[in-house]
Amino acid sequence: MSQSxxxxxxxxxAGRLAEAEKIYREILARQPDHAEASNLLGMLVAQTxxxxxxxxxxxxxxxxxxxxxxxxxxxxxxLRHLGRLDEAIASYQQxxxxxxxxxxxxxxxxxxxxxxxxxDEAIASYQQxxxxxSDFAAAYNNLGATxxxxxxxxxxxxxxRRAIGLKPDxxxxxxxxxxxLKDVGPLDEALAACREAIRLQPDYAEAHNxxxIVLKxxxxxxxxxxxxxxxxxxxxxxxxAHNxxxxxLKTMGxxxxxxxxxxxxxxxxxxxVEAHSNLVLTLNYHPGRDAGEILAEHxxxxxxxxxxxxxxxxxxxxxxxxxxxxxxxxxxxxxRQHSVGHFFMPLLEHYDRGxxxxxxxxxxxxxxxxxxxxxxxxxxxRDLGGTSDEAVxxxxxSDGIDIRVDLSGHxxxxxxxxxxxxxxxxxxxxLGYPNTTGLTAIDYRLTDALADPPGVTDHLNVENLWRLPVxxxxxxxxxxxxxxxxxxxxPVTFGCFNAFAKINPxxxxxxxxxLKQEAGSxxxxxxxxxxxxxxxxxxxxxxxxxxxSSERIEMLGWVDRPxxxxxxxxxxxxxxxxxxxxxxxxxxxxxWMGIPVVSLAGQCHVSxxxxxxxxxVGLPELIAQSAEEYVSIAAGLAEDLPRxxxxxxxxxxxxxxxxxxxxARFARDIEQAFRQMWGNWCAGGGA
Numbered sequence: 001m002s003q004s005x006x007x008x009x010x011x012x013x014a015g016r017l018a019e020a021e022k023i024y025r026e027i028l029a030r031q032p033d034h035a036e037a038s039n040l041l042g043m044l045v046a047q048t049x050x051x052x053x054x055x056x057x058x059x060x061x062x063x064x065x066x067x068x069x070x071x072x073x074x075x076x077x078x079l080r081h082l083g084r085l086d087e088a089i090a091s092y093q094q095x096x097x098x099x100x101x102x103x104x105x106x107x108x109x110x111x112x113x114x115x116x117x118x119x120d121e122a123i124a125s126y127q128q129x130x131x132x133x134s135d136f137a138a139a140y141n142n143l144g145a146t147x148x149x150x151x152x153x154x155x156x157x158x159x160x161r162r163a164i165g166l167k168p169d170x171x172x173x174x175x176x177x178x179x180x181l182k183d184v185g186p187l188d189e190a191l192a193a194c195r196e197a198i199r200l201q202p203d204y205a206e207a208h209n210x211x212x213i214v215l216k217x218x219x220x221x222x223x224x225x226x227x228x229x230x231x232x233x234x235x236x237x238x239x240x241a242h243n244x245x246x247x248x249l250k251t252m253g254x255x256x257x258x259x260x261x262x263x264x265x266x267x268x269x270x271x272x273v274e275a276h277s278n279l280v281l282t283l284n285y286h287p288g289r290d291a292g293e294i295l296a297e298h299x300x301x302x303x304x305x306x307x308x309x310x311x312x313x314x315x316x317x318x319x320x321x322x323x324x325x326x327x328x329x330x331x332x333x334x335x336r337q338h339s340v341g342h343f344f345m346p347l348l349e350h351y352d353r354g355x356x357x358x359x360x361x362x363x364x365x366x367x368x369x370x371x372x373x374x375x376x377x378x379x380x381x382r383d384l385g386g387t388s389d390e391a392v393x394x395x396x397x398s399d400g401i402d403i404r405v406d407l408s409g410h411x412x413x414x415x416x417x418x419x420x421x422x423x424x425x426x427x428x429x430x431l432g433y434p435n436t437t438g439l440t441a442i443d444y445r446l447t448d449a450l451a452d453p454p455g456v457t458d459h460l461n462v463e464n465l466w467r468l469p470v471x472x473x474x475x476x477x478x479x480x481x482x483x484x485x486x487x488x489x490x491p492v493t494f495g496c497f498n499a500f501a502k503i504n505p506x507x508x509x510x511x512x513x514x515l516k517q518e519a520g521s522x523x524x525x526x527x528x529x530x531x532x533x534x535x536x537x538x539x540x541x542x543x544x545x546x547x548x549s550s551e552r553i554e555m556l557g558w559v560d561r562p563x564x565x566x567x568x569x570x571x572x573x574x575x576x577x578x579x580x581x582x583x584x585x586x587x588x589x590x591x592w593m594g595i596p597v598v599s600l601a602g603q604c605h606v607s608x609x610x611x612x613x614x615x616x617v618g619l620p621e622l623i624a625q626s627a628e629e630y631v632s633i634a635a636g637l638a639e640d641l642p643r644x645x646x647x648x649x650x651x652x653x654x655x656x657x658x659x660x661x662x663x664a665r666f667a668r669d670i671e672q673a674f675r676q677m678w679g680n681w682c683a684g685g686g687a
């Protein structure tokens with residue numbers, strides 16, 4: 001029998017797999033409990049991709065010989081590749097009990113723990129591997145990747161640098177270093193790291209993907225898209241690259257191509273939750289998709305990723321006392337310098353702390369000055385970076401949250417699958433997303449009667465609409481806002497600073513008519529993507545095709561300083577809202593800088609935000625009900641320079657005195673809504 005094993009091994013090592021497999025099976029036919037033959041045959045079938053069969057063979061080997069280290073380790077590896085992570089982790093741990101001093105096994109255990117989202121344990125395993133083998137470059141690289149997932153970016157960068165120091169030609173570590181540096185900077189170092197990874201390994205798809213991410217951070221979107229396409233060319237089934245490509249295409253306003261990219265991701269990797277969220281978000285921008293279709297896609301998201309989590313919902317033990325102090329938990333990936341902050345801070349700063357205790361659950365990758373301001377304004381701050389959905393749900397229950405509020409919807413970094421587990425008795429969505437989440441586990445969506453007229457939009461939401469009495473927004477402008485300057489001489493300039501994804505052929509056709517009517521006027525577009533050559537060619541081409549000269553269109557890209565961004569409004573006379581996806585922050589910014597905004601109202605929330613904001617500041621006459629009226633209103637403003645001057649000098653005061661900037665009033669409205677929701681639940685009518 002020993003001679004047969006040796007012959008089989010020789011065939012196996014020489015690559016004569018069929019001959020080796022035949023001998024292994026003959027041995028097992030004669031002696032089914034031959035542990036070594038089971039282990040070796042398991043290695044062979046794993047090598048040929050038959051992982052389920054390999055697991056059976058390795059399992060047989062360890063049952064026959066419980067102290068068979070190699071079989072335990074091989075079993076763990078096969079289980080990890082199959083995604084059976086809990087079993088893999090147990091097998092690695094058994095292998096370590098048998099041989100505790102092998103660095104490679106601790107490294108592999110770390111990989112399984114990281115894949116399972118158990119980041120702290122994974123980090124400890126990689127660190128143990130490094131203690132056992134101080135020059136273990138792969139362990140340093142894996143440690144860096146897991147530290148990054150846990151939000152510990154400075155440590156992550158140090159670990160990648162250590163891996164590169166040990167192995168200077170380590171393309172994977174360079175690529176990972178670039179990916180980590182993109183979040184903390186400097187971006188030029190991130191770019192250099194990605195390019196070095198590609199120089200070392202030109203066919204390394206992951207490095208091209210990371211290069212695309214860094215280039216997008218620079219605002220170099222055309223180059224970013226090219227890098228993603230190169231990654232996909234090298235690896236056509238690379239789901240993450242397709243997803244990133246979709247995001248870049250959306251940013252550039254290429255919505256059909258973006259939707260196709262996201263659908264390709266879902267086809268390749270059906271459990272890629274973020275890609276499906278990106279898809280439903282993108283549909284909101286698309287002028288050719290009706291509200292019913294968009295609702296159906298939200299429901300499809302919930303059916304695929306949330307329905308199965310309903311079984312994890314357990315009864316809530318919160319005290320059913322209608323008048324007691326309530327614990328409110330806000331969840332967002334945008335507790336930082338972000339549009340959400342300009343609307344959340346007034347609420348946070350004006351709460352009645354005697355009635356409410358405020359918890360902020362931050363899923364932001366990195367914090368900034370706005371984050372610190374929020375920390376000081378809430379009662380408790382929880383950093384969710386690297387924490388699994390299950391662990392977050394447990395944390396919220398242990399905090400005793402009564403009402404939990406989502407501020408992200410389907411935007412980046414959302415934790416909707418935590419909401420699907422319903423860790424709080426009442427759940428609400430608000431502010432960060434202009435549509436339903438699709439989740440039946442979320443009870444309410446906060447809005448107002450202008451953004452969601454009663455009887456008009458209710459059927460487009462899975463949640464119950466809770467309409468605030470005045471306005472669903474309260475704005476806080478940047479602290480370093482520039483003063484408003486008097487209008488200079490020169491032609492009237494229309495402007496739109498909305499995200500480029502909101503600019504589509506439907507709205508540009510309206511702007512064409514406006515510019516044709518106002519023959520001496522100009523149009524200034526400014527956003528991430530607007531400065532790219534492909535974007536200018538596409539947009540300007542639409543105007544030129546209808547007889548509007550390219551010289552009348554100016555396009556500016558992303559500006560890295562908020563004050564400079566606001567200063568650019570000094571060049572605008574009339575701001576043009578987009579359709580169907582209205583502006584929110586941009587509308588408030590324009591008004592704050594003394595610029596009237598013309599908005600076209602539609603039949604669903606995403607195209608009615610402008611109507612709510614303009615009514616709130618006493619400018620309902622700027623809300624159009626048709627494309628023709630939109631052109632008429634904008635043209636009327638352009639031809640009335642005295643009125644433009646009057647608005648320029650008074651709009652900031654008007655805003656300060658309006659409900660749109662009355663934080664105390666807004667906080668009372670929200671508190672009253674929460675108290676009524678809570679009363680319903682206490683009476684048995686809630687979740």
